[in-house]
Amino acid sequence: xxxxxxxxxxxxxxxxxxxxxxxxxxxxxxxxxxxxxxxxxxxxxxxxxxxxxxxxxxxxxxxxxxxxxxxxxxxxxxxxxxxxxxxxxxxxxxxxxxxxxxxxxxxxxxxx
Amino acid sequence: xxxxxxxxxxxxxxxxxxxxxxxxxxxxxxxxxxxxxxxxxxxxxxxxxxxxxxxxxxxxxxxxxxxxxxxxxxxxxxxxxxxxxxxxxxxxxxxxxxxxxxxxxxxxxxxxxx
Numbered sequence: 305x306x307x308x309x310x311x312x313x314x315x316x317x318x319x320x321x322x323x324x325x326x327x328x329x330x331x332x333x334x335x336x337x338x339x340x341x342x343x344x345x346x347x348x349x350x351x352x353x354x355x356x357x358x359x360x361x362x363x364x365x366x367x368x369x370x371x372x373x374x375x376x377x378x379x380x381x382x383x384x385x386x387x388x389x390x391x392x393x394x395x396x397x398x399x400x401x402x403x404x405x406x407x408x409x410x411x412x413x414x415x416x
Numbered sequence: 417x418x419x420x421x422x423x424x425x426x427x428x429x430x431x432x433x434x435x436x437x438x439x440x441x442x443x444x445x446x447x448x449x450x451x452x453x454x455x456x457x458x459x460x461x462x463x464x465x466x467x468x469x470x471x472x473x474x475x476x477x478x479x480x481x482x483x484x485x486x487x488x489x490x491x492x493x494x495x496x497x498x499x500x501x502x503x504x505x506x507x508x509x510x511x512x513x514x515x516x517x518x519x520x521x522x523x524x525x526x527x528x529x530x
Contacts, residue, residue, distance in 0.1 A: 313456070332525070333442060336516060338518050340521075345425075345523075345526075346522040346523050347420070347422075347508075347521035347522050347523045347524050347525065348459075348506070348508075348519075349521070350518050350519075350520075353518055355516070365426055375470060394459070396459065396518075398515030398516070399515070400515060401513050401515055401516075402447050402464070402466060402512070402513065402514055402515055403455070403461070403464065403515060404458040404518070405447075406451075406458050407458060408456065408457065408458035409458050
């Protein structure tokens with residue numbers, strides 16, 4: 305079955321530093337892949353999605369993600385983190401026509 | 417913008433009570449979903465619905481039921497609330513073929529059962 309794994313439960317970065325959050329997928333064909341962000345006490349918001357084509361995908365809030373088939377990865381990156389980026393981040397992959405499987409999330413802490 | 421509205425942000429209920437969590441979306445989406453979110457476990461699918469009066473069990477349906485009488489509204493029902501149902505509940509909606517387009521989520525309802 306299609307799934308994603310987020311190996312990092314919690315990451316701490318300094319404000320202004322670069323960020324990379326890892327997501328590994330298990331999928332037979334070329335997957336659709338998603339990254340969502342959840343601010344404290346809120347629902348999930350779509351950051352970006354990959355369907356096909358260009359392997360570098362730009363999203364909202366200055367985030368980007370790169371699809372690497374050879375590594376089965378879809379890592380989320382940001383060149384310079386802001387304090388407001390502190391949140392939980394979820395990677396997701398379809399398990400059928402309508403359903404998404406979400407990873408267990410990575411919590412990001414930003415220190416001044 | 418698509419809006420998914422969950423009627424309560426915080427809810428405290430007693431063990432054994434029947435609890436209704438309501439979710440309304442305003443963009444004519446075919447699909448609606450209920451998840452629960454617990455620390456370290458991520459999002460787990462409880463039930464979903466592809467159409468009015470249709471429902472499908474997700475990964476953890478035990479202790480829950482759902483109702484979808486109108487396209488815009490999807491209700492989650494805890495028939496007899498228990499303390500292990502204390503959690504954050506998230507509603508989401510999507511167009512048909514939602515796995516292609518992604519979901520829109522509500523802000524969540526944090527339920528505490530005492």
